[in-house]
Amino acid sequence: MSTQGTNKWPLAQFVLLALAWGASFLFIAIGLEGLSPAQVVLGRLCAGAVALAAISLVSRQRLPTDPIVWAHLAVVSVLLCVAPFLLFSWAEQSIGSGLASIYNATTPLMTTLVALVALPQERPTKVRLLGLFSGFLGVLLVLGPWRGTGGGTLAAQGACLLATACYGIGFVYLRRFVSPRGLPSLSLATVQVGLGALIMVALAPWIATAPVHLSPRVVGSILILGMAGTGLAYVWNTNLVAAWGAANASTVTYLTPIVGVSLGVAILAEPVAWNQPVGAVIVVAGIAISQGRLAGLGAWLRPPGTVTASGGDGPRRA
Template identity: 35%
Template sequence: MGSIKQQMGGREWAMLLALALLWGGSFFFVEIAIGSVSPLAIVFLRVVLAAIALWCFSACAGVSIPRERPIWSAFAVMAVLNNVIPFSLIVWGQRDVGAALASILNATTPFLTVLVAGVCLPDERMAPNKVIGVMVGFFGVALVVGGNRVIDLGQDLMAQLAIIGAALSYACAGVYGRRFKQMRINPIAVATGQVTMSSLVLALLVLVFGVALPSPNIGWTVWLALLGLGLFSTAVAYILYFRLLESAGATNLLLVTLLIPVVATGLGVAVLGEALGAADYAGMALIGVGLLTIDGRFLIAALPRL
């Protein structure tokens, strides 16, 4: 398996910022659509639109899509870990949790990735700064969730746990997806194969559970949200995702969730009128400190001044 950059350069950070904008917008798009479209239908339409867009883009760009069965088996595993499970859990959770809070809880992804990668990947073993970052980050998540919500096992808590479960699935996907670099598969082909398999799995679930797809008269704002979710927050986002995963590794890639809450919170507060409490902002700040500590440069810059 080829080596990855432990610290990212300007190109990687630029892609990370773009990915944060695309994924931060996904929580905003879901918040618009969830009142008119069922959770599973949203997820299904998201990946179908992304698959169509990626196949068209691959054809125009001259990217060859592999046909070997082992590769498509790997695409299927990646689809379940990176799309089917987390997309479904997040959309289900957002019925009871707003876009801003959902994005903050999703920021547990890099902490969970540190743990999973530390066990599974030789070149991403847990270092002291990563251990400290994980501990600080989990304190931030605990502050956001709140002790009274943990005691009261209600629907709100279950929705939050669903989003944290999605973060764990993303962490496993980030670690599993490292194998595509060893296979020497173009990141665009990986993104195309992943969402194609996601579409097939979700189509089966839609048929089995008899999920109704939205009618044409649900409103243009909902359709625009679904298009934005599929084309930008999925198709374009996963091209960037696999390029970053190839060059920067799973732990660095999933630092993107530091930036996603900022984008989602800004959109949720400015457009949807959502509100966050002081504990939510304090928890988000702790999550940010934890992620910067995992990156390592925060401690390097601070130590000489101590």
């Protein structure tokens, strides 16, 4: 895809990306009014696959031909699409869309944690360890263990954390086995989402058989969720990485919970307990620390004379 024109309005694409990913949890909640969790995932992946295929066709973007790449992308598709989408959709039967969006914001923390374990070059510096500790302290606050540990709500919150763990593993797998090949992001996203759609179509006769109650509200939500949140968002993210760099583009993660919580309160009248936004702020602070965005704190923690590399990549959403 030519970069001429695609990066003309990076700030506008940044805002659209934050809105698309932040609103995804609202559209999941609306989709669940007439569909089962598996049917929501099937609809969003099929709509996203169609959108990305159309964009690839118009831009004359060639898809990878190496079978090994397709095999790796099948694994990535399960980790970044099928499994987390199913987990979040299932969870939103018991918890609000705003709370789900807060848990989604832990993705960079999960990615950092997995990278520290799986990638030898990702050494656990004091700054990263402090960021991880702060972030997961925020997660504990959001969980609110003083409210009790029983019921479906806790299981749903655990499902959200398991979904972001899938994201963390998926991003590290992508970085280790696919990114070094230098393939265009749009073609990778098209194959990834397309394979996810095929996997869900294959599984549908067993997991997506619940009665369907369609309405304009439900259909519209699934189409927007798929075409924008699972389709166009990949293009906007690719353009932002090209225009601003991966580290700056990844700051969209800071805005998605704000969008998700705001929409959940405004449109679905979801209640918000005090500990949820406070915990979300601590999670975001942990992300900022782990990514080295608080330069003063990082300088204070580094040993004297330590030289740091510039322009490190932050965790990316696929």
